[in-house]
Amino acid sequence: MGKYNFDQLIDRHGSGAMKVDSLNEFFGRDDLLGLWIADMDFAVSPRIREALSRRIEHPVYGYAGAPQSYWDSITGWLARRHNWNVKREEITYIPGVVKGIALAINFFTQRGDKVVIQPPVYHPFRMVTEGNDRVVVNNPLIFDGESYRMDLEGLERIFRDEHPKMMILCNPHNPVGIQWSVDVLQEVARLAKKYGVTVVSDEIHADLMLYGKPHFPFASVSPEAAEVSITLGAPSKTFNIAGLVSSWCVVKNPKLREPFFHWLMVNEFDAPTFIATIGTEAAYTQGEDWLDEMLEYIEGTIAEVEEIVAEKLPDIKVIRPEASFLVWLDCRGLCMSHDELIKLFVNKAHLALNDGAMFGAEGSGFMRLNIGSPRSVIRYSLESLADALASVCAE
Numbered sequence: 001m002g003k004y005n006f007d008q009l010i011d012r013h014g015s016g017a018m019k020v021d022s023l024n025e026f027f028g029r030d031d032l033l034g035l036w037i038a039d040m041d042f043a044v045s046p047r048i049r050e051a052l053s054r055r056i057e058h059p060v061y062g063y064a065g066a067p068q069s070y071w072d073s074i075t076g077w078l079a080r081r082h083n084w085n086v087k088r089e090e091i092t093y094i095p096g097v098v099k100g101i102a103l104a105i106n107f108f109t110q111r112g113d114k115v116v117i118q119p120p121v122y123h124p125f126r127m128v129t130e131g132n133d134r135v136v137v138n139n140p141l142i143f144d145g146e147s148y149r150m151d152l153e154g155l156e157r158i159f160r161d162e163h164p165k166m167m168i169l170c171n172p173h174n175p176v177g178i179q180w181s182v183d184v185l186q187e188v189a190r191l192a193k194k195y196g197v198t199v200v201s202d203e204i205h206a207d208l209m210l211y212g213k214p215h216f217p218f219a220s221v222s223p224e225a226a227e228v229s230i231t232l233g234a235p236s237k238t239f240n241i242a243g244l245v246s247s248w249c250v251v252k253n254p255k256l257r258e259p260f261f262h263w264l265m266v267n268e269f270d271a272p273t274f275i276a277t278i279g280t281e282a283a284y285t286q287g288e289d290w291l292d293e294m295l296e297y298i299e300g301t302i303a304e305v306e307e308i309v310a311e312k313l314p315d316i317k318v319i320r321p322e323a324s325f326l327v328w329l330d331c332r333g334l335c336m337s338h339d340e341l342i343k344l345f346v347n348k349a350h351l352a353l354n355d356g357a358m359f360g361a362e363g364s365g366f367m368r369l370n371i372g373s374p375r376s377v378i379r380y381s382l383e384s385l386a387d388a389l390a391s392v393c394a395e
């Protein structure tokens with residue numbers, strides 16, 4: 001047993017956690033086990049909690065600045081964990097990665113402009129684009145039944161024929177768990193530069209690489225990638241602190257960065273709360289051992305999921321993630337309609353997973369399982385699913 005107890009069951013009811021307190025709103029009933037929205041049920045590192053508690057104890061909660069040590073903690077982390085050199089002036093605070101995408105869309109594109117996404121992909125990419133009256137152009141990933149790859153020919157066709165202004169890259173890619181290779185990222189960058197497309201690279205899952213695999217920050221793979229990209233990241237997924245609302249944005253190219261950062265600054269979109277800066281600094285400077293242990297725990301849970309599914313749910317295929325605590329389940333072998341699949345999970349097994357179709361039509365027949373919970377919970381959920389399936393088959 002390590003230093004931290006990821007087996008600990010923590011009751012999150014009444015804490016305002018969407019995962020458990022918003023079930024009715026999203027699933028139409030409360031009696032479900034929450035395995036959906038991408039946060040974890042693990043206790044946050046004691047170092048982060050102590051840093052926040054110390055500040056909360058101070059009786060004055062006035063306007064907060066961002067000290068140099070906060071910026072150093074982010075750039076130090078990116079250099080240490082991802083071998084990526086980022087200068088102070090290349091980085092700013094943003095109030096969330098989805099909000100960062102929204103800000104970039106609003107700043108760099110106009111109404112009616114086209115934005116490329118690659119479904120199945122994190123659904124706010126589409127919602128934010130369409131919600132701002134921009135037009136989504138899909139370049140779906142290619143699935144060969146075992147793994148996914150990017151359709152680079154499709155991407156070039158779209159860049160050439162549809163003249164999009166922006167592409168939203170998910171690196172690593174939620175929900176299929178892929179870290180894109182350097183070759184693929186270099187090709188995306190080459191195409192983006194050739195056709196004048198700005199690439200927003202969402203790297204929120206970057207710190208959650210599994211099995212010792214490296215993450216490749218898009219902006220680091222070539223001079224073209226640095227030139228065309230806006231990178232968004234955060235300690236939120238990494239350290240289970242999404243509720244602190246702390247994210248960052250890196251732009252290497254001064255021609256993109258200077259006007260964008262100026263606009264963020266005059267509108268005060270780059271003004272953090274003290275909770276954000278203190279939580280982030282504590283995470284990046286003192287949270288590393290917690291993270292490494294947590295990732296090991298997740299790897300062990302994936303092995304158990306694979307084992308239980310192979311034994312009790314053989315018609316479901318587990319797509320093993322290279323990154324993060326989200327497991328993409330190919331449920332098409334159950335030969336159910338997508339509606340029947342959702343009824344099986346929600347009404348019969350009482351499990352709240354993300355419905356694969358929310359990530360795009362390509363996700364129909366798939367479900368996304370959040371395994372950021374104690375293993376006993378994940379075991380119980382898969383056993384409940386197997387029992388529910390047996391009861392449906394017996395009907």
Ligand SMILES: Cc1ncc(COP(=O)(O)O)c(C=O)c1O
Pocket residue numbers: 038095096097098099122170174202204205234236242247
């Ligand atoms: C790819 C991706 N981007 C962004 C987010 C959300 O980030 P934020 O809460 O900072 O908007 C998530 C959360 O699941 C995600 O998976």
